Amino acid sequence: MKLKNTIHRAVLWESVLQKKVLCNACSHRCTIAEGHYGICGVRKNHEGILYSTVYEFPIAINVDPIEKKPLFHVLPGSKALSIGTAGCNFTCAFCQNFDISQLRGNAIRGQKTSVRQLLETAITNHCQSIAYTYNEPVVFLEFVLDTATAAHQHGLKNIYVSNGFETAETLKLLEGKIDAMNIDLKAFRDDFYKKLCRGRLRPVLETIKRAYEAGIELEITTLLIPGQNDSDNEIREIARFIASIDREIPWHISRFFPTYRMQSSHPTPVAKMEQAQAIGKQEGLQYVYLGNIPHEQNTSSCPQCGLQLIVRNAYQVSQNILELGKCPRCGYRIKGIFKT
Ligand code: SF4
Structure with a gap:
């Protein structure tokens, strides 16, 4: 071999x-x-x-703002050591990391890096978490589990950025090791998952529910692609599904740009992004954020008294007045992880 x-x-x-x-x-x-x-x-x-074949063999290692994952309610303003390997269980036509995610078999590349080396890199760079990201982490599950255990021993959090296609058995293994997840809910149509990703919708919905029930801090991301998943009806169905679990789960709506096998599509109009955000709020979601738009500024306000708590310019936090995770004016506890 x-x-x-x-x-x-x-x-x-x-x-x-x-x-x-x-x-x-x-x-x-x-x-x-x-x-x-x-x-x-x-x-x-x-x-x-x-x-x-990718254990301790990451192909990408970067120190990123945690806001880039995106996670807005987990240690705002902190850095996450972000790792990914070759391979993925999806084949999304719009993948931004297709150059690594679509490597297969003998084409696998990467750099031998031990769990211990990763931890040292995280600590040296003042990271407060390790993020398993770039490709789908379930394909390097063993590496995730060992790194996550070591990270907890050193007081670091673990962030898992996923397409949500895990089985219930995998979720069980991740419980207690993963502190926060961002799960893509790419669409609300099985056809979309089958045609564009080689996946299916139902397992993703189940993973979202299971992760929430397991007490993992959860944020959801939807990349809005013109003509594929951006009808008002579908946006509303996604928002309703998230709200049916918890209205305080943050929802990130991300702007599409032509890439990989979708070069001939157009970028998502900014007006469509704003319309989607309005629909999310109409459906009761408390935190609906927009990503990949010019001069983006995303604010988290207190759901109870409306005070602006966290202000972000792109990935930079320019204001954070939370006090131990609570609104300083009315004391409302904001959903998320705000201390290590
Ligand atoms: S079932 Fe296992 S081998 Fe098959 S795609 Fe998923 S992680 Fe890979």
Whole structure:
């Protein structure tokens, strides 16, 4: 097997007939023949055993503002050491990181980096969290679990940025290790997921509910793509779904720009973004933020008294008057994580 130095026995799989294995990490539940990879292209059946080929092998490591994940209600103004590997269980036609997420099998690249080295990098750069991001972290689940355990031992939080296609078994493993998640709710139509992502809607909705019930701090992101998921009806359905779980879950509406296999589409009009934000608020969501628009300024106001609490210019926090997570005027507790 190639990449011997990176292989690591996977979690959440079982043997099936003729040396095949069944991977239960994500809702594809791939049955993988000996010598082959799952759909994500980085989990390989070698002689009847499932391995991760990207364990301690990140392809991207950056120190980012946590607002860039995006997470607006988790340690505002702090830095997150952000890591991702090759591979993904989705094949989104609009992926902004397709150059790494769509690498498969022998095309995998990266830099051997131990969990310990990552922790040292995070601490040296004054990061308060580690973010598993860029590609879908379930495909490097074992690396996430070990890094997250070590991060907690050093007082750091763990951030998981996901397409939400995890199984219930994976969510169980993440409970207690992951402090906050941003889950993409890319659309409210199964067709969209099938046609553009090689995914399905229902498992994503289930993951969102499970993560919330597990007490993981949750924010949702929707990339609004002209002509694909931007009808008022669909925007309203997404907002209603989020509000049905908790009106205080932050919702990030992100502006689309042509990329990857959607080069001929147009950027989302700013007026459409503002209209979507208005729909989110009409449906009762307390925090609806816009991303990727010029001169964006996103403010979090107290849902009870309306006082402006946190003001952000793009990814920079220019004001934060929260006191221990509460509004200083009326004492209302703002949903989120505001201390390490
Ligand atoms: S994580 Fe990869 S191998 Fe496992 S079920 Fe998902 S796509 Fe298949």
